[in-house]
Each structure stands twice: as C-alpha cells, then as structure tokens.
Amino acid sequence: MERVIKIGLLGLGTVGSGVLNILDINHDEVTSRAGARIEVKKILVRDPAKQRPVNVDPQLLTVDPWEIIRDPEIEVIIELIGGTEAAHSYVEEALKEKKYVITANKDLMALAGGELLALARGMGRNIYYEASVGGGIPLIRPLKHSLGANKITRLMGIINGTTNYILTRMSLDKADFAVALRGAQEKGFAEQDPANDLEGRDAAYKLCILAGLAFNCRVGFDSVYVEGIDGLNLRDIFYAGELGFTVKLLAIGEELESGIALRVHPTLISSSHPLAGVLDENNALYLVGNAVGEVMFYGPGAGSMPTGSSVVADLIEVIRNINHQVENGVMETSFVEKRVVPMEQLSSAFYLRLQALDQPGVFAGLANAFADEAVSLDRVIQKRSAEGKAEIVLITHVVAEKNFNHALEKIKALPAIKKINSLFRVIEG
Numbered sequence: 001m002e003r004v005i006k007i008g009l010l011g012l013g014t015v016g017s018g019v020l021n022i023l024d025i026n027h028d029e030v031t032s033r034a035g036a037r038i039e040v041k042k043i044l045v046r047d048p049a050k051q052r053p054v055n056v057d058p059q060l061l062t063v064d065p066w067e068i069i070r071d072p073e074i075e076v077i078i079e080l081i082g083g084t085e086a087a088h089s090y091v092e093e094a095l096k097e098k099k100y101v102i103t104a105n106k107d108l109m110a111l112a113g114g115e116l117l118a119l120a121r122g123m124g125r126n127i128y129y130e131a132s133v134g135g136g137i138p139l140i141r142p143l144k145h146s147l148g149a150n151k152i153t154r155l156m157g158i159i160n161g162t163t164n165y166i167l168t169r170m171s172l173d174k175a176d177f178a179v180a181l182r183g184a185q186e187k188g189f190a191e192q193d194p195a196n197d198l199e200g201r202d203a204a205y206k207l208c209i210l211a212g213l214a215f216n217c218r219v220g221f222d223s224v225y226v227e228g229i230d231g232l233n234l235r236d237i238f239y240a241g242e243l244g245f246t247v248k249l250l251a252i253g254e255e256l257e258s259g260i261a262l263r264v265h266p267t268l269i270s271s272s273h274p275l276a277g278v279l280d281e282n283n284a285l286y287l288v289g290n291a292v293g294e295v296m297f298y299g300p301g302a303g304s305m306p307t308g309s310s311v312v313a314d315l316i317e318v319i320r321n322i323n324h325q326v327e328n329g330v331m332e333t334s335f336v337e338k339r340v341v342p343m344e345q346l347s348s349a350f351y352l353r354l355q356a357l358d359q360p361g362v363f364a365g366l367a368n369a370f371a372d373e374a375v376s377l378d379r380v381i382q383k384r385s386a387e388g389k390a391e392i393v394l395i396t397h398v399v400a401e402k403n404f405n406h407a408l409e410k411i412k413a414l415p416a417i418k419k420i421n422s423l424f425r426v427i428e429g
C-alpha cells in the first residue's frame with residue numbers, strides 16, 4: 001500500500017506558496033524520489049481571507065498553530081513564517097512533539113540553531129535548513145556532506161540578493177543608491193523596511209550558519225564584524241571600476257592560526273574575481289578547501305520557487321529518512337569552541353577617498369602619516385579639484401587594521417584634510 005506522509009506548513013507567503021506550487025507541478029517526481037505521497041494536512045496563516053498566489057483549499061488554512069503542531073498524524077512541520085519569537089516556540093514545541101522540522105529561517109538558525117539542534121538530537125529528530133542560506137543554491141548540504149573531507153580555510157559569499165541588486169544597478173546603470181534601492185523594492189527584492197539587508201545583518205546571520213558548518217564550530221552573531229552598504233556613494237563605485245575593482249557586500253569567513261575571523265562589509269574585489277561577475281539578485285559562495293581547492297556555488301539566492309526548491313528537497317530527505325527508519329539523520333558534529341579573532345587583529349588592504357585643500361605638501365603629509373604606522377601605499381590618485389579642494393583616492397597594501405586605524409587618526413588631524421569621504425577594504429587577486 002502507498003505510504004502517505006502528512007505534513008503541516010507554518011506560513012503561506014512567498015516561500016510557502018512556492019512549496020505548494022512545486023508539490024503540485026512536480027508531484028510525480030517528488031513522490032517517486034521521496035518514496036511516499038505527501039499530503040499537506042494544515043497550513044498556518046495570519047489572515048485566512050487573504051488572496052493567495054496559489055490555489056489552496058480554504059479548509060486547509062488555520063490561524064491556530066497548535067492544531068498543526070499537536071496533530072499526531074502530522075510527521076513533518078515546515079516553518080516558513082519568519083521572525084524569531086513565534087517561530088522559535090513553534091519549532092521547539094514541534095520537536096518536543098517528535099516532529100521532523102524544516103525551516104527557511106536564517107535568523108532563527110543563526111540565533112538559536114545550536115540550542116534547537118541539540119533539542120532535536122535529544123528527541124531523535126532533526127532540523128533541515130537548506131533554504132535558510134542562498135535560497136535555491138545548495139550550500140548547507142555540500143558543506144555538511146560533499147566537502148566534509150576538507151579543512152576549509154576561507155569562504156567568501158555574496159549572500160544577500162537585495163544589496164547585490166543595488167550594487168549591480170549602481171555599477172552598470174550609474175544609478176544613485178536611493179534610485180537603485182527603489183528599483184529593488186519595486187521588483188520585490190527589497191522589503192519595505194530594508195534595514196536588515198542594507199546594514200549587513202541578513203548576510204551576517206547567513207555567515208553564522210555557513211561558517212559554523214565550514215569551520216566545525218558554533219558561531220554566535222556577536223562574533224561577526226558587520227558593516228552594510230547604506231548610503232554608498234556612486235562616486236566610489238565609479239572610482240573602484242577605474243582602478244579595476246568591483247564593489248560587493250561580501251561575507252567573509254577565515255580560519256587563521258589564531259582562530260576564526262568573520263566579517264561582512266562592502267569590499268573592493270578585483271573585477272577579474274569570479275564573485276565580481278555575480279550580478280543582480282543572484283548569490284554565490286566561493287570557498288577554498290585544502291583538498292578540493294577553489295569551489296564556487298552560484299544561483300538565485302531568493303524567490304518563491306528557488307527557495308521552495310530547497311525546502312521540498314529537504315522534505316524528500318526527511319521522508320526518505322522516515323521510510324528507512326533513520327531517526328535523526330546526519331546531525332552536525334560541530335560543537336568545537338574556536339577563538340574568534342577580533343577585527344583589529346586582522347589585516348587588509350584599504351581604499352580611502354578623502355577631500356583635502358588643494359595646496360602643496362598635502363601628499364607629503366599623507367605619506368608621513370602612513371609611513372609612521374608602517375602603512376605602505378599601492379596607488380594614490382588626485383581625482384579632481386574645485387574651489388580650492390582636491391579629491392584624493394588611495395589604496396594601501398595589506399596592513400594591520402590597527403596600524404591603518406592609527407594612521408587614519410593622524411590623517412584626520414592634518415589641517416589640510418577636510419573630510420574622509422569613504423573607506424573600504426580591498427581584496428586583490
């Protein structure tokens with residue numbers, strides 16, 4: 001007799017609709033791969049009267065989460081409501097009810113993943129979260145399984161589609177930040193309140209998840225240095241381009257001898273780097289493993305169907321595990337404590353744009369301030385001068401953050417320096 005697995009969906013928004021859509025259009029493929037027929041028994045929403053982009057039997061909708069979570073017939077709960085409060089308590093309760101849990105919620109997994117995975121393990125269950133980072137791009141499973149033989153030394157990701165869309169439009173269309181942001185909102189890539197994306201927090205949540213898997217440790221959100229792209233100036237994108245660089249919001253994780261270093265910040269990367277070619281809302285993860293070498297994953301980092309694709313793939317795995325009586329599947333074995341190296345102990349090359357009086361001796365003053373702190377300059381360019389002021393752009397060689405910051409303090413104190421306009425880290429090669 002055909003096996004039927006009953007599931008409960010929490011949320012029927014962008015991702016939830018994609019999941020229902022895929023279960024409908026790929027019904028035969030999903031059923032044969034899973035080895036069971038999937039029946040969506042109930043769906044939690046806030047407003048059952050709302051118009052939905054998918055056909056759904058109104059009888060399936062409920063506003064009562066416990067009707068789903070406490071239903072003994074439901075074996076799998078898919079959490080797609082987002083946020084951390086209600087989602088946390090629903091996932092916790094679902095695990096205590098011995099349900100398998102699938103989620104696309106990076107905030108939840110970054111902030112409470114360790115605790116919830118431990119609870120899952122205790123209950124002989126598991127949490128599957130492929131969709132939480134990179135939307136439709138497989139990232140979690142490759143890090144957990146396919147690359148498990150490597151010592152991963154470095155990962156660099158474009159893991160926020162909204163900011164990548166904005167940076168792409170600024171760079172290719174010469175659109176101002178505000179215009180590019182409006183375009184992202186009109187296309188549905190940016191939320192009405194885009195602060196989490198623009199200020200880098202969304203990317204930092206995702207970096208916590210990826211770095212935890214890559215470096216075999218639990219990574220707290222506080223361990224990540226975060227700078228966003230809010231208010232980025234078009235002129236910097238333009239100058240970066242002239243110097244052979246592209247500006248990207250990168251999430252970077254490294255395992256150094258002294259510990260792990262985690263940061264999210266706008267970065268000038270060489271325009272020949274594979275990440276520089278990742279355009280619009282697409283995402284990519286580039287990483288280096290000591291056995292495999294360089295690997296890059298690329299694709300749609302969000303959206304209804306791409307994200308739904310990852311959720312349904314998790315569902316297929318859960319059902320295979322249920323069918324083969326594998327209780328909690330492959331759990332993370334990664335609970336090693338690792339030292340987090342603070343930002344001031346890292347090294348980087350820097351791009352600096354500043355405004356100075358257009359008079360003799362300014363370059364000498366800058367050169368001395370840098371030389372005092374052993375910061376050597378790679379390129380210095382006077383961009384333009386008007387009304388007695390000159391705009392200067394410079395790029396340093398790789399220096400200790402601490403030395404660069406000391407030099408910057410000295411530069412700010414020089415009478416001829418009127419304004420520090422912008423400052424970015426640079427990755428060459």
Ligand SMILES: NC(=O)c1ccc[n+]([C@@H]2O[C@H](COP(=O)([O-])OP(=O)(O)OC[C@H]3O[C@@H](n4cnc5c(N)ncnc54)[C@H](OP(=O)(O)O)[C@@H]3O)[C@@H](O)[C@H]2O)c1
Pocket residue numbers: 010011012013014015016044045046047048050079080081082083086104105106107131132135301302303304307
């Ligand atoms: N959108 C993407 O491309 C994407 C990509 C990767 C990961 N994710 C993650 O996937 C999750 C869902 O995102 P989404 O874009 O699908 O969100 P969404 O479009 O805002 O949908 C949220 C759904 O959850 C329901 N809901 C929210 N809070 C609820 C509550 N307290 N009680 C009952 N129902 C509640 C809403 O009900 P109503 O419809 O009745 O309002 C809606 O159906 C989030 O964690 C997000 O970070 C999204």
